[in-house]
Amino acid sequence: MAIGDVTHGEPIVRDTPSKEGPTAVLDAVAECAREAAQSAHIRGLAIGIPGPIDPGAGIVHDAPNMTGWNEVPAAALLSERVGCPVVICHDAAAAGYAELKAGAGRGAQYLLFITVSTGIGGALFIGGDLYDGATGSAGEVGHTPISDHGPPCGQGHPGCLEGTSSGTAIANRARAEVAAGRPSSLQGIDPAAIDARSIATAANAGDALALEVFHDAGRALGRAIGGFINVLAPDVIVIGGGLIHAGDLLLKPARTAATEIAFEIPYRRCKIVTAALGTDAGLIGAVAWAVRSFGGVPAGMR
Ligand SMILES: [Zn+2]
Structure with missing residues (x-):
């Protein structure tokens, strides 16, 4: 606090x-x-x-x-x-508002903020101000459906973005693959210590499982982002949260996947940037x- x-x-x-x-x-x-x-x-x-x-x-x-x-x-x-x-x-609205007023989205008229950490949250800003809908709850981008068969998020939604691409989801997937005997440098560490950070370290050292886990999480994030671009045509999407430290492990597959879903003109117009205010x-x-x-x-x- x-x-x-x-x-x-x-x-x-x-x-x-x-x-x-x-x-x-x-x-x-x-x-x-x-x-x-x-x-x-x-x-x-x-x-x-x-x-x-x-x-x-x-x-x-x-x-x-x-x-x-x-x-x-x-x-x-x-x-x-x-x-x-x-x-x-x-x-998430407070963090997004900061990025709009003083961070990576400064001056944007149409800004979508996505925070990717243990969960996935977000906030939407239209005309330079928060849009939170009829109930104050709009902007929950983390619970966008990704697939019928994906793992559930903490709220129990089957196949939502948070269940696939959050830090918790990335750790759960890697732990399950390790427990199933998949060859990986992660086999050498205590399963309780397998988290997004240790998986990123393994991926950066070339571990195939860790790379695949981040690749799949990044693709799901990117497909969701492509859909958000089509619905909202934002001028900026700011991605914040602890997982931005994974850098291109997550964001490169996300950018590629976004282009597969988004219409070209709103995609080209939209800057996708990482948060500046930590x-x-x-x-x-x-x-x-x-x-x-x-x-x-x-x-x-x-
Ligand atoms: Zn969910």
């Missing part, structure tokens, strides 16, 4: 007490906000939260990996603690979202 403030610059960073329930997390956020403000008046606070959420009502329906977050009125509870208006946004994107995006919601312009964004 990190809290930014629009005037003093340096973020305040704390571990999220994610297993202690919403009250402990919200208390910690409020404490960070007061510390960041240094006794100055807080005009407004925006917070990026893993969804599903209802941004309009300020409610977190469920927050994966955090204990007890079911139908929590997070905006109202934080507002009581900090004494200012509070808006919540999806964490792990700070969520924080920068939340600051930008606070500015959008409550006014004021931080020094770094003028």
Whole structure:
């Protein structure tokens, strides 16, 4: 968890007490906000939260990996603690908004942000602003169908993009192939230690299984991207998340596969780039979202 403030610059960073329930997390956020403000008046606070959420009502329906977050009125509870208006946004939307305002998609009118890490999330920006649909949930690109027979994602959808191309999916596939006796340098490591990073290392050393796993994940990502280009004709697609460190292992097959699905003119018009803001994107995006919601312009964004 990190809290930014629009005037003093340096973020305040704390571990999220994610297993202690919403009250402990919200208390910690409020404490960070007061510390960041240094006794100055807080005009407004925006917070990026893993969804599903209802941004309009300020409610977190469920927050994966955090204990007890079911139908929590997070905006109202934080507002009581900090004494200012509070808006919540999806964490992928916050990261995407940062890339739109200050990162790899700066100035785009039609931007699709895709984050590929343990899961796959995203956010869509139309006319330079977030499009989140009737329920605040639009932009869930990770659950695009890829095939009838692919493995399920964490939500149980058979054959969706997240079930095929996320870091979790890549690790699951490699572990299964190793367990089935497929020759690979990954046979030499503890199965629990097989993750996207160790598979990328093996692939970069020429391991055929690791290369194939990334190739297939990249192709599925690219086919989905080709479809997004056809539906949305974005001017920029920004790909973020931890897996961008795999570089061409993932992105080269993705670019090739995208051309097989996308119409030529919108494909040529669309820049496909990697995110520029790294792990700070969520924080920068939340600051930008606070500015959008409550006014004021931080020094770094003028
Ligand atoms: Zn899914």
